[in-house]
Amino acid sequence: MSIHLVPDGLAGERVDAAASRMTGVSRSRVAELLVGGLVRLNGQVVAKSARVAGGDLLELELPAPKVATVTPQVVEGIGIIHDDADIVVVDKPAGVAAHPSLGWDGPDVVSHLAGAGFRISTSGASERQGIVQRLDVGTSGLMVVAKSEPAYTALKRAFRDREVDKVYHALVQGHPDPFTGTVDAPIGRHPGHDWKMAIVDGGRHSVTHYETIEAHRAATLLEVHLETGRTHQIRVHMAAIKHPCVGDPLYGGDPVLAARLGLERQWLHAVELSFAHPGTGAWVTFGSPYPTDLTIALRTVADG
Numbered sequence: 300m301s302i303h304l305v306p307d308g309l310a311g312e313r314v315d316a317a318a319s320r321m322t323g324v325s326r327s328r329v330a331e332l333l334v335g336g337l338v339r340l341n342g343q344v345v346a347k348s349a350r351v352a353g354g355d356l357l358e359l360e361l362p363a364p365k366v367a368t369v370t371p372q373v374v375e376g377i378g379i380i381h382d383d384a385d386i387v388v389v390d391k392p393a394g395v396a397a398h399p400s401l402g403w404d405g406p407d408v409v410s411h412l413a414g415a416g417f418r419i420s421t422s423g424a425s426e427r428q429g430i431v432q433r434l435d436v437g438t439s440g441l442m443v444v445a446k447s448e449p450a451y452t453a454l455k456r457a458f459r460d461r462e463v464d465k466v467y468h469a470l471v472q473g474h475p476d477p478f479t480g481t482v483d484a485p486i487g488r489h490p491g492h493d494w495k496m497a498i499v500d501g502g503r504h505s506v507t508h509y510e511t512i513e514a515h516r517a518a519t520l521l522e523v524h525l526e527t528g529r530t531h532q533i534r535v536h537m538a539a540i541k542h543p544c545v546g547d548p549l550y551g552g553d554p555v556l557a558a559r560l561g562l563e564r565q566w567l568h569a570v571e572l573s574f575a576h577p578g579t580g581a582w583v584t585f586g587s588p589y590p591t592d593l594t595i596a597l598r599t600v601a602d603g
Contacts, residue, residue: 300360307353314340315347318357332359367399367426371414374406380441380585385450385578387417389442390587393564397433397442399426408442419444420451431455432463435531437547440467440569441587445577453577458528464573467523468512468589469533470566470597471542472553474519478511482536486529495549496531498539505529507536515600517556518545533567545596560596568593 301322309317315333319326332338333347337360340349351357378390389408391397396407409430412419419429422445429444431454445451457463487502489495506526513520519542523533531550537543538550546562548554557563573584589597 300358303357303359305351305353305355305357309351310353312351313347314338314345314349314351314357317351318359321357322359324359324361329359332361337362365401366424367401367403369399369410369413369426369428372406372410373414374408374411377408377411378587380587381583382417383446383578385445385447385576386454387412387419387444387446388572388585389444391434391439391442391569392590393437393439393592396436397427398430403436405436408444412444417446419446420448422448422451431458432465432528434569435534435565435567437564438567438569439587439590439593441572441585442569443572443574443585447578450577454574457574457577461526462574464571464584465525465528465569466571466573467525467533468568468570469509469521469523469537470518470545470593470600471521471537472518472545472556473542474514475509475511475521475540475542478514478519480509480540482507482509482540484536484539486532486535496529496535498535503527503529505532505536507532509537513601516603518600520597534565545600560599562592562596564592566593566596 303321315326315329318329330347336344339358341356376392380390381388391408396403398409399407421428431445432442434442445454483506484498485502486496486505487499489497508524509521511519512522534544534547534550543551544565544567546552546557547565568589571586576583
């Protein structure tokens with residue numbers, strides 16, 4: 300409960316405007332509280348058109364913000380590549396999020412680990428404990444999760460300082476020119492879409508290196524190394540050079556080609572992850588083979 304005395308200087312103001320100025324809560328949010336009967340003036344629930352007077356007692360009941368929660372649940376298809384006292388390396392299938400979030404009601408890695416009996420680091424927000432990196436829901440492949448507190452600290456620092464080697468394979472439309480190159484362009488939220496990223500002035504520094512593994516008539520298989528780890532980075536950068544990931548309509552992928560290849564998500568896979576083990580200091584490397592849907596799509600595109 301937030302309780303305030305209305306100053307004389309706001310006398311005559313509408314209650315929604317006065318409440319916003321006094322509390323810092325946005326006027327639209329105050330309007331929502333008023334509709335919900337969560338704003339009182341001198342102990343009485345009021346409408347937003349009510350006027351305040353100096354000395355009035357204004358009360359706002361601010362509900363606790365909604366947060367995502369971890370519900371232990373074993374998820375079919377998640378593979379455990381490596382497990383020790385400090386880390387667990389997960390092979391994440393497409394359709395699985397890294398952690399719970401508001402607006403996502405599907406499976407996630409953190410809930411799977413909880414359901415499978417793994418004890419992970421308690422560092423980080425409650426729904427993201429142990430998470431030091433993320434993969435898009437539609438991207439498959441390797442993720443490392445911290446189990447110990449020292450491992451969480453060390454891995455967060457390693458990712459921040461770009462001391463982790465992240466290798467992806469991406470099947471992109473057409474043939475990039477040159478066949479080997481670097482995309483260096485800042486990424487931020489798309490100004491017109493809630494769930495989309497874009498290259499924008501003032502965005503975060505983002506660098507993607509790519510080289511061709513094999514070229515086919517309709518698409519090219521690339522090996523991609525990330526210097527940075529921005530949301531949707533590979534997808535945004537490939538779209539920026541006019542060669543979006545196959546099966547990625549959000550960033551310009553051709554749905555006809557995706558259908559021909561039997562793809563229901565972007566052809567993008569985290570194939571290799573290398574870093575200094577936070578417990579031993581030894582350099583470790585983990586790999587993941589292509590899942591079935593990507594293998595079939597690649598074979599189909601190779602057959603012309």
